[in-house]
Amino acid sequence: MQGVIAQGAVAVQGGGVVWVGPQADLPAAFTAWPQHDLQGRLLTPALIDCHTHIIHGGHRAREFELRLQGASYEEVARAGGGIVSTVTATRAASLGDLIAQALPRLDALIGEGVSCVEIKSGYGLDMETELRMLRAARALGQLRPVRICTTFLAAHAVPPEYKGRADAYIDDVCIPALRAAHAEGLVDAVDGFCEGIAFDTNQIGRVFDVARELGLPVKLHAEQLSHMGGTALAAQYGALSVDHVEYATDADAKLLATSGTVAVLLPGAYYAIRETQMPPVAAFRAHGVPMALATDCNPGSSPLNSLLLAMNMGCTLFRLTPEEALNGVTRHAARALGLTDTGTIAAGMRADLAIWNVETSAELAYRFGFNPLHRRIFGGMLCN
Ligand code: DI6
Numbered sequence: 456m457q458g459v460i461a462q463g464a465v466a467v468q469g470g471g472v473v474w475v476g477p478q479a480d481l482p483a484a485f486t487a488w489p490q491h492d493l494q495g496r497l498l499t500p501a502l503i504d505c506h507t508h509i510i511h512g513g514h515r516a517r518e519f520e521l522r523l524q525g526a527s528y529e530e531v532a533r534a535g536g537g538i539v540s541t542v543t544a545t546r547a548a549s550l551g552d553l554i555a556q557a558l559p560r561l562d563a564l565i566g567e568g569v570s571c572v573e574i575k576s577g578y579g580l581d582m583e584t585e586l587r588m589l590r591a592a593r594a595l596g597q598l599r600p601v602r603i604c605t606t607f608l609a610a611h612a613v614p615p616e617y618k619g620r621a622d623a624y625i626d627d628v629c630i631p632a633l634r635a636a637h638a639e640g641l642v643d644a645v646d647g648f649c650e651g652i653a654f655d656t657n658q659i660g661r662v663f664d665v666a667r668e669l670g671l672p673v674k675l676h677a678e679q680l681s682h683m684g685g686t687a688l689a690a691q692y693g694a695l696s697v698d699h700v701e702y703a704t705d706a707d708a709k710l711l712a713t714s715g716t717v718a719v720l721l722p723g724a725y726y727a728i729r730e731t732q733m734p735p736v737a738a739f740r741a742h743g744v745p746m747a748l749a750t751d752c753n754p755g756s757s758p759l760n761s762l763l764l765a766m767n768m769g770c771t772l773f774r775l776t777p778e779e780a781l782n783g784v785t786r787h788a789a790r791a792l793g794l795t796d797t798g799t800i801a802a803g804m805r806a807d808l809a810i811w812n813v814e815t816s817a818e819l820a821y822r823f824g825f826n827p828l829h830r831r832i833f834g835g836m837l838c839n
């Protein structure tokens with residue numbers, strides 16, 4: 456946060472911010488413009504959820520019950536549940552089904568002042584369904600006043616038909632699907648899951664090489680359940696972000712600082728799978744690694760549909776300050792998506808803003824289970 460302006464004013468024109476500062480300093484040129492009095496409410500950049508899997512078929516309440524009985528997230532995955540069970544449900548869903556099932560999730564985020572949502576593929580794991588997920592993501596951006604960033608995540612899990620043949624899956628499905636999705640304009644970034652239950656650094660590196668060839672930025676689910684070296688690999692490719700990073704080290708933090716990569720913290724997953732290893736927040740701070748926060752909204756490890764709750768969890772579970780939490784869902788979240796025109800309130804930026812019924816910005820992270828949004832402004836338009 457660059458700071459709070461008491462009695463501030465923002466001038467908006469053509470969907471963008473043209474001036475911001477103390478109302479007393481408002482240039483004469485703007486004083487005759489129509490004015491909207493916020494009556495002392497807090498105005499922030501609209502929020503950005505930079506890591507979600509909101510497009511998927513079905514749910515995993517049964518897996519939740521199994522984990523309550525003592526099964527671990529990895530055990531469920533290895534027994535054929537986990538991501539693969541959502542793949543079955545997603546393959547069975549039509550484009551219309553995927554859109555219809557995702558809309559309430561998207562609306563819940565928008566209702567909390569979110570203007571931009573990243574959506575990953577990764578529950579298709581075949582050419583057709585990966586493309587269908589990404590088409591559904593693009594369609595959502597036409598159906599609601601919100602910006603959607605799409606991320607190709609076919610390197611998410613090995614599908615049952617390739618069990619034990621992860622390399623063949625990367626070559627036969629993942630890379631051809633990436634090329635096809637890119638040719639259709641469906642890919643804003645490329646992601647992978649670097650983990651013992653998913654792919655190793657060599658396999659992810661092969662996908663990243665194709666991303667680089669296509670001119671696409673990369674990001675990575677790294678060091679979520681163990682230390683696999685994904686963070687160092689991602690840094691080597693100049694990744695936009697590494698996500699989860701509970702098991703990242705001080706040396707990893709140094710690499711991220713050098714590569715300018717954002718660490719995306721996902722406290723919903725940490726909470727839901729009852730992880731006990733905290734991400735190295737102190738090392739990220741010490742080395743100046745920007746930290747973002749996101750919901751990771753997905754049917755398995757993080758059925759969390761509230762970015763405000765993710766902010767509270769970031770503070771309560773990871774000891775972020777409320778200011779870091781707000782930066783984590785605005786400016787650093789924008790950076791994790793490679794966006795330079797949103798996430799802060801400044802002349803030249805898009806007018807994506809949120810108006811809150813609170814007195815201080817710390818209140819946004821402090822309460823949980825309560826939504827203090829007053830109104831949202833998307834591209835200069837006053838909406839919900
Ligand atoms: N890590 C996650 O948190 C999601 N994907 C991933 O690689 C979880 C996916 C799931 O459990 O369905």
Ligand code: FE
Nearest residue numbers: 506508676751
């Ligand atoms: Fe995820």
